[in-house]
Amino acid sequence: MTGLRISKALTIAGSDSGGGAGIQADLKTFQELDVYGMSAITAVTVQNTLGVSGVYPLPPEAAAEQIRSVGSDLGVDAVKTGMLFDAGIIRAVSAEIRKFGWERVVVDPVMIAKGGAELLRQEAVLALKEELLPLALVVTPNIPEAEVLAGMAIRTMQDRREAAKIISAMGPKLVVIKGGHDGGDGGVGNVGNAVNTVNGANGEKAGNDGHEGIYERGDSGNMEVVDLIYNGGNFTELSGKRIPTVHTHGTGCTFSAALTAGLAKGLPAPEAIVIARDFIQAAIEDVLALGHGHGPTNHWAYRRRMAVSAR
Ligand SMILES: Nc1ncnc2c1ncn2[C@@H]1O[C@H](COP(=O)(O)OP(=O)(O)O)[C@@H](O)[C@H]1O
Numbered sequence: 001m002t003g004l005r006i007s008k009a010l011t012i013a014g015s016d017s018g019g020g021a022g023i024q025a026d027l028k029t030f031q032e033l034d035v036y037g038m039s040a041i042t043a044v045t046v047q048n049t050l051g052v053s054g055v056y057p058l059p060p061e062a063a064a065e066q067i068r069s070v071g072s073d074l075g076v077d078a079v080k081t082g083m084l085f086d087a088g089i090i091r092a093v094s095a096e097i098r099k100f101g102w103e104r105v106v107v108d109p110v111m112i113a114k115g116g117a118e119l120l121r122q123e124a125v126l127a128l129k130e131e132l133l134p135l136a137l138v139v140t141p142n143i144p145e146a147e148v149l150a151g152m153a154i155r156t157m158q159d160r161r162e163a164a165k166i167i168s169a170m171g172p173k174l175v176v177i178k179g180g181h182d183g184g185d186g187g188v189g190n191v192g193n194a195v196n197t198v199n200g201a202n203g204e205k206a207g208n209d210g211h212e213g214i215y216e217r218g219d220s221g222n223m224e225v226v227d228l229i230y231n232g233g234n235f236t237e238l239s240g241k242r243i244p245t246v247h248t249h250g251t252g253c254t255f256s257a258a259l260t261a262g263l264a265k266g267l268p269a270p271e272a273i274v275i276a277r278d279f280i281q282a283a284i285e286d287v288l289a290l291g292h293g294h295g296p297t298n299h300w301a302y303r304r305r306m307a308v309s310a311r
């Protein structure tokens with residue numbers, strides 16, 4: 001690497017002791033994509049594949065000091081935020097991003113862990129919308145997070161589009177509403193419904209099988225996963241094969257970290273989003289099957305595939 005320019009990315013997020021999400025997933029992803037990773041930890045979670053059993057937030061000033069320390073010395077080409085936990089941390093983080101004038105900012109508005117643990121206090125949603133979203137180049141909510149930000153239920157792809165427009169008006173240049181939680185027709189679906197078949201964005205597709213809840217995925221019968229992108233004018237849909245697996249812990253963190261890595265390398269956001277989708281697709285497909293619950297994704301998979309296809 002000597003002599004080459006090194007791209008640098010900062011993650012501002014919570015620690016996941018299990019290593020599948022949060023800071024750990026972000027740093028692994030940066031490393032796999034040849035980006036030098038730095039971190040500002042906002043909270044320590046006690047977590048494994050079975051769930052979150054403890055959350056210890058740091059004082060807002062601790063997050064701010066970490067950001068100042070790396071920002072003033074090492075420099076930051078792109079930054080992402082993940083678990084921010086409370087309004088004080090959001091305000092402190094937003095103030096530092098503003099002071100440094102960082103523009104390649106990805107906001108992953110982490111709210112609730114798969115097992116239901118609160119990773120963002122409800123009183124902090126307003127601060128997220130008013131302080132942080134205006135600073136974002138890209139915001140990457142999953143469907144339940146988009147519902148909270150937009151203040152509406154998302155049941156269909158049309159709802160998702162409407163929610164994307166509402167979130168876009170809060171300031172981010174690009175909104176990506178991820179489709180991992182899609183219950184069958186573009187939204188979270190109706191838990192307990194009978195099979196439904198709808199006209200999806202990319203043609204006819206079968207809906208859920210009636211037992212998929214918001215935090216259980218991989219068994220819906222949906223053949224596709226579709227991420228919806230809105231740039232303030234146009235919609236784009238990125239679709240991939242939906243992998244039927246419970247090992248999806250940290251998919252959102254990993255996707256947004258891969259996107260941040262692309263931005264750190266200077267890629268235009270739409271290109272970085274496509275690579276991030278490929279990265280997470282490989283990470284879900286090449287399952288590690290670790291732990292006794294929702295296992296982590298495979299952060300090695302993308303690089304290994306690239307190496308094989310280069311032979
Ligand atoms: N079962 C799956 N198969 C393929 N891709 C998936 C699957 N679940 C999620 N993804 C992808 O992982 C990324 C994260 O999406 P999502 O799971 O909705 O976010 P979060 O982890 O924040 O809840 C998205 O790009 C989504 O398309």
Ligand SMILES: Cc1ncc(COP(=O)(O)OP(=O)(O)O)c(N)n1
Pocket residue numbers: 013014015016021022023045047082083110112113114115119248249250251252253254
């Ligand atoms: C410390 C920490 N940050 C974020 C999350 C949520 O991760 P996400 O990628 O949204 O994945 P799931 O929670 O859906 O597995 C977390 N669990 N811990």
